[in-house]
Amino acid sequence: MTCAELLIRLLRDTYGVDTVFGIPGVHTVELYRGLDGGAEASGIRHITPRHEQGAGFMADGYARATGQPGVCFIITGPGMTNIATAMGQALADSVPMLVISSVSRRDTLGRGQGRLHELPSQQQMVAGLSRFSHTLLDPDGLPEALARAFAVFEGGRPGPVHIEIPIDLFDAPVDEPARWRRPSLASAAPDPDALKRAGDWLAVARRPLVLLGGGCVQEPEAARALVEVLDAPTVTTINAKGLLGIDHPLDLGANASLPAVRELARDADVVLAIGTELGETDYDVVFDDGFSLSGRLIRVDIDPEQLARNQSADLAMVADAGATLKALARRFGETPCQRDGVERARAVREMLGLVQDPAFTPYVPLFDTLRDTLPEAILVGDSCATTYAANHLVSQPAPRRFFNASTGYGTLGYGLPAAMGASLGQPELPVVALVGDGGIMFTLTELACAVEEGLPVVVVLWHNQGYEEIRRYMDSADVPRLGVDIQAPDFQMLAAGFGCAARRVGDPEALAAAIRGRPPQGPLLIEIDAGAWNASVQE
Known part of the structure; x- marks a missing residue:
């Protein structure tokens, strides 16, 4: 067989890959020989986005919704520069993504001969965006290269991995490995002595606080058991939303940047932080460096370097988040500590007063409507007003049902293609994309792919006439508004041109009716006139 055919077999048979995202190019045609006949023949479904950035965002959404790596086939040069933004988002949020690309022939690498799609060093360019x-x-090194990639996905801190294959190797003959199995990796267990110290500190704590990040999403039962037995108020970050279940009495959500939660954090005598970076986009979205801890800090992360960043730990454990959650929960048994944790959490939520906060009140009926009409939906957000509000307001019934681009890298254009990837990965669940009229223009063309694949994504487009978040920053800094009051197209006409159903609404009742009347197949774009909506909810 050829190297390209071996790649397809290893992805399918050894690693269970069922979907790849990519745009065929002259340098990657041999990959498609291995995919000939589609999913029925190769067992792998190929999705063709309209831009490589869309391919990366789709792979990202697929990975976050399923827990399995998203896989992309990308051409040399411009294909890799196009997907770089999506890789940056996945790297910042520790999302497993495998990018297989072509590169120039081995005898021309680095020679600067002006070859098609040539970069001085594609590998060096991508190295900073990948694990x-x-x-x-x-070609005989292909099994090992893939094994290394999946070892990162399953045993370390996940993120994008890039493997580039020179175009003269795709059709090179190669023997099928006589014996090749997927490496079986056991989770990194916490050190017993460190675990005992952590348990001892938590046992005597009077005002404990738990911080749970996206590294914990594989073990929701253990997370819930631990916080309940500790009777500790808990911050669940944006990527951990849904970890404790919907409206859990100990869950303070992703509100660590707000004054009431910050006061609770400063007052905590022991803080347990598991699988969280303690980074700016979860703990300091007001950008004043105001999140501080005065009590003992216990940190757990699979990445030792991360344990030295952002907050100094009194006890740092290099360990798998899920294994640590289970071990700590077992250590405390089933008899809950009595620390008034539920009451403390309730008092903080009352102080937050999110549903009464003028900054959030216009969005409360939006998310109430979505919960009433699509209670099981995965919500996928772009960097936009509705997403920022959802970070604070939304509670989800399970993990992997809420993620967006406002964390980490903070790119625009993420919402629509990532929602498509989530829909492909979890076809039994409804998926809602939260987008704005500015960000949607980065990847609007992916509506064509959504229609082509019949993906039933509900695209909720908040139309507020430009870049509202940047307008507010300009106004607060007394900077003239330039480049933010952009002209929007006719989204209804554009959607129709793609063959996508579309509705324009201005109040919660119309939104509910549009969702209930959505087509059985294919996407629906719902454009919300922000001005009309705000007027309707203030009446």
């Missing part, structure tokens, strides 16, 4: 970037120089 590692590898150039395959021998």
Whole structure:
């Protein structure tokens, strides 16, 4: 067989890959020989986005919704520069993504001869956007390269991995490995002595606080058991939303940047932080460096470097988040501590007063409507007003049902294609994309792919006539508004041109009716006139 055919077999048979995202190019046609006949023949479904950035965002959404790596086939040069933004978002949020690309022939690498799609060093360009970037120089090394990638996805801190294959290797003959199995990786267990110290500190704590990040999403039962037995108020970050279930009495949500939660954090005598970076986009979205801890800090992360960033730990454990949650929960048994945790959490939520906060009140009926009409939906957000509000207001019934681009890298254009990836990965669940009239223009063309694949994504487009968030920053800094009051197209006409159903609404009742009347197949774009909506909810 050829190297390209071996790649498809290993992805399908050894690693269980069922979907890849990519745009065929002259340098990658041999990959498609291995995919010939589609999913029925190869067992792998190929999705063709309209831009490589869309491919990366789709792979990201697929990975977050399923827990399995999103896989992309990308051409040399412009394909890789196009997907770089999506890789940056996935790297910032520790999302497993495998990017297989072509690169120039081995005998021309780095020679600057003006070859088609040539970069001075594609591998060096991508290295800073990935956990590692590898150039395959021998087809017999392919199994090992893939094993390294999946070892990162399953045993370390996940993120994008890039493997580039010179175009003269795709059709090179290669023997099928006589024996090749997927490596079986056991979770990194916490050190027993460190675990005992952590347990001892938590046992005597009077005002404990738990911080749970996206690294915990694989073990919701253990997370819930631990916070309940500790009777501790708990911050669940944006990527951990739904970890404790919907409206859990100990869950303070992703509100660590707000004054009431910050006061609780400063007052805590022991803080347990598991699988969280303690980074700016979860703990300091007001950008004043105001999140501080005065009590003992216990940190758990699979990445030792992360344990030295942002907050100094009194006890740092390099360990798998899920294994640590289970071990700590077992240590405390089933008899809850009595620390008034539920009452403390309730008092903080009352102080937050989110549903009465003028900054959030216009969005409360939006998310009430979505919960009433699509209670099981995965919500996928762009960097936009509705997403920022959802970070504070929304509670989800399970993890992996809420994620967006406002964390980490903070790109625009993420919402629509990532929602499509989530729909492909979890076809039994409804998916809602939260987008704005500015950000949607980055990847609006992916509506064509959504129609082509019949993906039933509900695209909720909040139309507020430009870049509202940047307008507010300009106004607060006394900077003239330039470049933010942009002209929007006719979204209804554009959607119709793609063959996508579309509705324009201005109040919660019309939104509910549009959702209930959505087509059985294919996407629906619902454009919300923000001005009309705000007027209707203030009446």
